[in-house]
Amino acid sequence: MAKSIQSLQRAAAVLRLLAGGERRLGLSDISSSLGLAKGTAHGILRTLQEEGFVEQDPASGRYQLGAELLRLGNSYLDVHELRSRALVWTDDLARSSGESVHVGVLHLEGVLIVHHVFRPDDSRQVLEVGAMQPLHSTALGKVLAAYDPVARGEAVRGTRERLTARTVTDLEQFEAILELTRSRGWAADVEETWEGVAAVAAPIHDRRRMPVGAIALTGAVERLCEDGEIRPELITAVRECARSVSRDVGAGRF
Amino acid sequence: MSDAQSTGTSSHGTGPFIAAIDQGTTSSRCIVFDVDGRIVAVDQKEHQQIFPKPGWVEHDAKEIWTNVQEVVANAIEKAGITKADVLAIGITNQRETTMLWDKNTGEPVHNAIVWQDTRTSGLVKELGRNVGQDRFRRDTGLPLATYFAGPKARWLLDNVEGLRERAESGDILFGTMDSWVIWNLTGGTDGGVHVTDVTNASRTMLMRLDTLEWDPKICNSIGVPMAMLPQIRSSSEVYGTAKGGPLDGIPVASALGDQQAALFGQCCFDEGEAKSTYGTGTFMLMNTAHKPINSYNGLLTTVGYRIGDEKAVYALEGSIAVTGALVQWMRDQMGLIKTAPEIETLASSVEDNGGAYFVPAFSGLFAPHWDSAARGVIAGLTGYVTKAHIARAVLEATAWQTREISDAMTKDSKVELTSLKVDGGMTANNLLMQTLSNVLDAPVVRPMVAETTCLGAAYAAGLAVGFWPDTAALRANWRRAAEWTPDMDAAKREREYKNWLKAVERTKAWVDDDEN
Helix, strand or coil, rough: CCCHHHHHHHHHHHHHHHHCCCCCHHHHHHHHHHCCCCHHHHHHHHHHHHHEEEEEECCCCCECCCHHHHHHHHCCHHHHHHHHHHHHHHHHHHHHCEEEEEEEEECCCCCEEEEEECCCCCCCCCCCCCCCCEECCCHHHHHHHHHHHHHHHHHHHHCCCCCCCCCCHHHHHHHHHHHHHHHHCCCCEECCCCCCEEEEEEEECCCCCEEEEEEEEEEHHHHHEECEEEEHHHHHHHHHHHHHHHHHCCCCCC | CCCHCCCCCCCCCCEEEEEEEEECEEEEEEECCCCCEEEEEEEEECHHHHHHHCCCCCHHHHHHEEEEEEEEHHHHHHHCCCCCHHEEEEEEEEECCCEEEEECCCCCCCCEECCCCCCCHHHHHHHCCCCCCCCCCCHHCCCCCCCHHHHHHHHHHHHHCCHHHHHHCEEEEEHHHHHHHHHHHCCCCCCCCCCCEEHHCCCCECCCCCCCCCCCHHHHHCCCCCHHHHHECCCCEEEEEEECCCCCCCEEEEEEEEEHHHHCCCCCCCCEEEEEECCCCCEEEEECCCCCCCCCCEEEEEEEEEEECCCEEEEEEEEECCCCHHHHHHHCCCCCCCCCCCCHHHHHHHHHHCCCCCCCCCCCECCCCEEEECCCEECCCCCCCCCCHHHHHHHHHHHHHHHHHHHHHHHCCCCCCCEEECCCHHCCHHHHHHHHHHHCCCCEEEECCCCCCHHHHHHHHHHHCCCCHHHHHHHHHHHHHECCCCCHHHHHHHHHHHHHHHHHHHCCCCCCCCHH
């Protein structure tokens, strides 16, 4: 019979502790409750945090259950349901902006495109559903990394390859961008992934305020930008679209 | 062109606008569109489904008219506009649903009999006499079946006491829902116009497809007095102006049955262009230009639309009873998925159907087989097959059923399908759309406005009042949101199609006569 792995048993005990009673616990509460050395408990919590099962409140330093854990359970939002909820709103966004629209979710170490609306100019375009995009340089990826600790972990641990002269590869600068994204609620990619292409993205949240995906408007940099910045009306349009989809995602099943 | 489009997001600030009313089977809606065909505001209200007996379905026409007034007022309010900004009103409606009302009081004599209602099954058999269900097909394009309006009117005349006398003395008006809405909109007992359009009239079994006029002989055979029939008009012209209400004085300028409106909204203006709407069931229509094509492969011949004095455009129609309904069945009856979109997740977890084929002949087979004794089968089961393979077979069932209709259309019309325009809820299913393209061996295209039915009614109304100059201007509004291209080798396609047809054979003649 296979031997049980002690660290996993301990991790399970930590999760059970965080799932019951009080919502947030400090390191010493956890270590004393489970009879573990502080260092051991901290190691377990850090690992769980990297996997997204545990989150640490930045102000108090206390721990709580993380986004990934909820995703495992019933709150998991099917990506195909996300697409069907997003359909009407993303059509309208593409139509009003004249640019293409993508919906992306975290998958493995990148962004999986689950929905794509063509740029409405009747030119030949190829459906990009199922394609992967990098986490660290695209607007979709930055939004996911800013709001989803699992995505952030992937982007931080990943190679952050230099794709253009403007790609941010330095960790500190990257973290600053995520901070900025969280504070203003959207992310941009101005020629950081593809030369000549700009994008702006905003997060989709479900009813538990979980980040379940992101919506991006993508197009030629000269159309999307003015003086090197994304045009404000496009930012508003993407955020409004993401809010509408979020509302629909929270509206329950159909 | 791209400059005009990329000026931002506030594109529908100024009018004028077109208001489209969609009087549907489960709800009534009003959508306000701008000159680019974009949605400015929507309002919707459901009405009661009345089931007096098994197989009977009725609607309260008074409730529907109240709801229509409400959704129009709400949509105008949500759009933040006044009637001064609205150039015309367009109508689209559930087809074939039939009602009779008193022209002096405006009171319906009975609930409306809904298209799904099967109470006329005995009557239509009787009407077939020694000829059978094709007795009126050559003149009307339709087989004798319970859906169509003429026999439903006859049922009301036979079953509502004293009605036939009142009808013959000219006090009773017949109409499908377009007629009822237009009559009320234009004043009702105070001068309301009693009209229908060619597309709705083509679903009564009382109109000749060649002359686009009521046929006295057929009316007589079915037992419907011509005195109560509305005037047949084109789909796009000013029938009258709204009297009272929030749109007082605005022209009522189009009427189209819902599927024909979707054909129009999808801009299928050329011969061979086809659209398919994927909902609970599926309706596929192909434009056959100015000739009504008699079907020898179980399709319906119908009027696609007629713009003003121009020649009418005809269509071939094929319907599939169970498409989205099969996904719902997997969710509600089998419990294999929690939500409808999850069917794609489950189906995507395997590469193919594992040898399984699902023919959902739940209430028999429709076009092109027409076997009411058929029942559903899952064929090709082995120990290898998982629920994911079944999910895949569920999606493939919709694709192959579309292929069968498309083949029938090609046989009847001699026109090859070059591409298929799709709309409806199931177009959100990427795997289904790709599978559809693979089995049709043709591109499948989704337009940017999902509300093609309302859009079609708005387009037809806008054309009538000069909001848009011609169909070319409408085509310029059409935007491709997504396109799927075939990605399956021909040998595999043929092999799978053969297997599908084998599975279809196994559904046939399941119900014995004595079980009926």
